[in-house]
Amino acid sequence: QAVSASRGRAEGELVSSLVLRSMKRAVYREKNCGHYGLASATYCHFTSPIRRYPDLMVHRMLKAELFGRPEKFDQMTTNLGWICEHSSGMEREADDAQRESEELKLAEYLQRFVGQSFSAIVSGVSQGGLYARLENTAEGFIPVRTLGDDYFSFDAARYTLTGEETGARYRLGQRIAVVLFAVDPRVPQINLRLAQGSRR
Incomplete structure (x- = not known):
């Protein structure tokens, strides 16, 4: 409602930015929790334009299952909790680095x-x-x-x-x-x- 009410007003862009900042950051999990933004009960990364590591993990697990390599699939499943936690942490670090580099370049400009x-x-x-x-x-x-x-x-x-x-x-x-x-x-x-x- 706040975004709709502010659309077309001077503060519209700021309101949109503040709403985005207030949203809870997404994290990777080993169990399916759906996707709130897409209103989907089932969701996983599969293909991304920026080719995130979790996308590659899904590809590898599907290939292991489809081509009959259960030992490979089980090995990845065993490490999935750590991989999810590590991927979430690295994504936060990448976001911070991106923001800092943008601020630096804007200041230089x-x-x-x-x-x-x-x-x-x-x-x-x-x-x-x-x-x-x-x-x-x-x-x-x-x-x-x-x-x-x-x-x-x-x-x-x-x-x-x-x-x-x-x-x-x-x-x-x-x-x-x-x-x-x-x-x-x-x-x-x-x-x-x-x-x-x-x-x-």
């Missing part, structure tokens, strides 16, 4: 645009400031001390920062204009500031 303005959407709110996501998916941080000469109170339930004197309010999903202040690809870290006229 953005170095040439320091000082320029961008449209962004508030992707996170904390006591320390705002996280803002640019249209190219790079995410940067806006420290609360740069939001203006005001005390900003953090509402953890509503994900907002509100200035006590000015009433300026920043919320999750809000569209803002930002300036790329500094980039450090070694971390990688992207620092942003609100552009003039973006304070509310």
